[in-house]
Amino acid sequence: xxxxxxxxxxxxxxxERLEAVGEALEAAETEADLDDIEADLDDIESExxxxxxxxxxxxxxxxxADELESQIEExxxxxxxxxxxxxxxxTDDIEAAKPTIEDxxxxxxxxxxxxxxxxAFAETVGEILDSPVDDAVTGLDSALDALxxxxxxxxxxxxxxxxxxxxxxxxxxxxxxxxxDLDEAQEWSDLTVRETLRxxxxxxxxxxxxxYPPEWAALKEHExxxxxxxxxxxYDLLDSDFMEEHCLDTLAxxxxxxxxxxxxxxxxxxxxxxxxxxxxILGKMGATEAVETLVEYVDADSDPALQKVTFRALGxxxxxxxxxxxxxxxxxxxxxxxxxxxxALGLLGDTRAIKPLSEAxxxxxxxxxxxxxxxxxxxIGTKRALEAVVDHGSDExxxxxxxxxxARRALDAxxxxx
Numbered sequence: 001x002x003x004x005x006x007x008x009x010x011x012x013x014x015x016e017r018l019e020a021v022g023e024a025l026e027a028a029e030t031e032a033d034l035d036d037i038e039a040d041l042d043d044i045e046s047e048x049x050x051x052x053x054x055x056x057x058x059x060x061x062x063x064x065a066d067e068l069e070s071q072i073e074e075x076x077x078x079x080x081x082x083x084x085x086x087x088x089x090x091t092d093d094i095e096a097a098k099p100t101i102e103d104x105x106x107x108x109x110x111x112x113x114x115x116x117x118x119x120a121f122a123e124t125v126g127e128i129l130d131s132p133v134d135d136a137v138t139g140l141d142s143a144l145d146a147l148x149x150x151x152x153x154x155x156x157x158x159x160x161x162x163x164x165x166x167x168x169x170x171x172x173x174x175x176x177x178x179x180x181d182l183d184e185a186q187e188w189s190d191l192t193v194r195e196t197l198r199x200x201x202x203x204x205x206x207x208x209x210x211x212y213p214p215e216w217a218a219l220k221e222h223e224x225x226x227x228x229x230x231x232x233x234x235y236d237l238l239d240s241d242f243m244e245e246h247c248l249d250t251l252a253x254x255x256x257x258x259x260x261x262x263x264x265x266x267x268x269x270x271x272x273x274x275x276x277x278x279x280x281i282l283g284k285m286g287a288t289e290a291v292e293t294l295v296e297y298v299d300a301d302s303d304p305a306l307q308k309v310t311f312r313a314l315g316x317x318x319x320x321x322x323x324x325x326x327x328x329x330x331x332x333x334x335x336x337x338x339x340x341x342x343x344a345l346g347l348l349g350d351t352r353a354i355k356p357l358s359e360a361x362x363x364x365x366x367x368x369x370x371x372x373x374x375x376x377x378x379x380i381g382t383k384r385a386l387e388a389v390v391d392h393g394s395d396e397x398x399x400x401x402x403x404x405x406x407a408r409r410a411l412d413a414x415x416x417x418x
Contacts, residue, residue, distance in 0.1 A: 007051075007053055007064075010047075010051050010053065011053065011064045011068070014044055014047065014048055014051075014068055015068070015071075017040070017044050018044060018068065018071050018072065018075065020040075021037055021040050021041060021044070021075055022075060024036075024037050024040070025037055025075060025078055025079065029162075030162045031083065031161050031162055032162075037075075037079060038076075038079055041072055041075060041076060041079070044068075044072060045069075045072050048065060048068055048069065048072070051065075053065040083161075085161070085165075085168045085169060085171075085172045086161050086168070087154055087155065087157070087158070087159045087161075087168065089172070090151075090154050090168065090171045090172060090175060091151040091154050091155055093172075093175045093179075094147050094150055094151040094154070094175060094178075095147070095151060097147055097175075097178060097179065097182060098144055098147055100179075100182050101114055101118075101140055101143055101144060101147075101182065102140075102144070104182075104185070104187055105187050105188045105189060106140075106185065106186065106187055106188075107186045107187065107188055107191065107199050108199070109186045109199070110185040110186035110187055110190075111139075111140060111185075113181070113184070113185035113186060114140065114143060114182060114185045115137050115138065115139065115140070115142075115143055116137075116181075117178055117181035117182055117185065118137050118143040118146050118147060118178070119135050119136075119137040119143075119146065120135075120177075120181070121146075121147075121150065121174055121175075121177070121178040121181075122134065122135035122137065122146040122147075122149065122150050123135040124174045124177075125150045125153060125154070125171065125174060126153070128167060128170045128171055128174065129153055129154070129157050129167070131153055131156075131157065133146070133149050133150050133153050134146055134149045154171060193237050193238060193239070196237060197215070197233065197234070197237060200230075200233055201230075202215075202218055202222075202230055202233060202234065203218055205218055205221040205222060205225065205227075205230075206218050206221065213243075215234060215238060215243055216242075216243065216246060218230075218234075219231065219234055219243070219246055219247065219250055220250075222234075222250075223250045223253065223254060226254065226257045226258075228251075228254065228257070228258045228260045228262075228263050229260070229262065231247055231250050231251060231254070231258070231263075232247075232262060232263055232266060234247050235247035235248070235251075235266075248277050248278075248281060251263060251267070251281045251284075251285075252277075252280055252281045252284045253284075254284075255284040255285060255286070256284075256285055256286050258281075258284075258285055259285035259286065259287055263285070264282070264285065264287045264289055264290070267281050267282050267285070267287070267290075268282070268287075268289065268290055268293060271290060271293055271294070272293060274297070274300075274303070274306055276305060276306060276309045279294060279297075279306075279309050279310055279313050280309050280312070280313060282294070282313055282317070283309075283312055283313025283314070283315070283316040283317055284316060286316060286317050286318070287317060288317055288319050290313070290317065291314065291317060291319045291321050291322060292321075294310050294313055294314050294317075294322070295314070295321060295322055295325050297310040298310060298311070298314070298322075298325040298326065298328075298329065299325075301332075301334070301337070304334075304336060304337070307337060307340065308340050311326065311329075311340045311341055311343070311344035312340075312343075312344060312347065314326060314344055314348065315343065315344035315345065315346070315347025315348045316347055317348075318347070318348050318349060318350075319348075320350050320352070322344075322348060323345070323348060323350045323352050323353055324352075326341050326344050326345050326348070326353075327341070327345065327353060327356040327357075329341035330342060330345075330356050330357070330359075330360045330364075330369075330373075335366050335368070335369070338360070338364065338366065338369045338372075339366070339368045339369045339371070339372040340372075342357060342360060342369060342372035342373045342375075342376050343372045343375065343376060345357055345376050346372070346375055346376025346377070346378070346379035346380065347376075347379065349379060349380050349381075350380070351380060351382055351384070351385070353376070353380065354377065354380060354382070354384055354385050354388060357373045357376050357377050357380075357385075357388070358373075358377065358388040360373040361373040361374050361377065361388065361389065361392050362392060367395075367397035367399065367400055368399075370392075370395065370397065370400045371397065371399040371400045371403055374389045374392070374400055374403035374404060374407065375403050377389045377407070378403060378406060378407050378410065381410070383411070386407045386410050386411045387411065389403060389404055389407035389408075390404060390407050390408050390411060392404055
């Protein structure tokens with residue numbers, strides 16, 4: 001017999017055996033039947049590997065070996081599909097539902113739906129197994145406990161894939177229902193922006209709406225009530241330049257009232273990107289957490305607008321860490337920066353600024369700088385600060401002389417000693 005005849009006989013033999021496997025798969029009723037079929041497939045695959053059937057010269061032509069391997073793979077897939085279900089499959093699927101519950105960003109409605117879904121599942125498992133399962137689910141933690149109890153009940157039942165196949169199929173169906181119910185439970189990501197705002201209670205403050213849009217009307221009411229978290233909610237969710245501007249303006253007007261840790265963190269993140277509006281808001285809040293970031297911008301001489309808002313914010317915050325950096329700017333050549341630095345030191349109100357401000361008042365040739373230095377010393381307000389202004393004597397510039405006169409009247413009114 002030639003090699004070609006031997007190869008053809010091998011292919012025919014393996015094909016016949018595979019055909020018998022296909023018939024056996026259709027008739028299989030038990031796990032033992034499937035085990036026997038799997039053993040036959042292993043034998044056929046081993047014989048095929050040893051046969052070393054030739055590869056066709058035409059690359060587009062499928063070889064007999066490839067056709068047989070494809071058939072074997074198809075039967076293996078069918079074999080696995082017919083196996084089970086097993087109790088382990090059910091318990092694994094129950095356990096897999098836990099991270100879905102733990103990681104879900106549920107709305108209040110969604111949390112209730114999760115609780116109801118798990119309670120119904122636990123009750124169903126108890127009915128299928130005719131064994132009590134704790135279905136008293138009141139929250140997400142107890143929902144996780146109920147799933148653990150359900151999985152334990154399935155394990156304890158010691159179900160056989162052949163004898164208890166109907167019970168296992170019912171349990172699989174119950175798990176599928178649970179998964180579908182969890183998938184349908186409401187998460188925040190499922191909601192539109194307005195639905196999210198409504199669910200969070202953003203519109204609850206509205207009575208008769210006078211302004212349009214209603215988001216703006218609600219924003220005004222939240223400002224009046226000091227509801228910083230609602231202002232931040234609107235700022236984060238509303239994709240509108242109009243509302244973003246009004247939210248930031250609201251935070252600035254609220255000032256210290258808005259200085260929650262969440263608001264400060266959000267503005268600090270923006271300030272780290274040199275956002276001038278955020279820097280202004282941090283100043284109005286008096287957020288000492290911002291000083292370290294803002295001091296870095298004191299020397300931003302290439303961005304005068306950034307310097308200006310930074311100086312004012314540092315002055316309003318009033319932290320001593322800003323005194324020396326601001327005082328250093330009184331020595332700059334820039335006639336626009338020096339008066340802003342002087343005014344910021346006045347807002348800051350630290351007595352250590354008296355000496356550099358006094359020197360600026362005495363020696364600076366720019367009348368605006370002298371006026372701002374005198375004003376700043378008056379804001380510090382101690383006897384030493386006021387005397388520094390009065391000791392300047394007189395000034396040919398009206399605005400400077402006005403500050404000197406105000407300082408003299410304040411001294412005459414017996415200001416407490418420094």
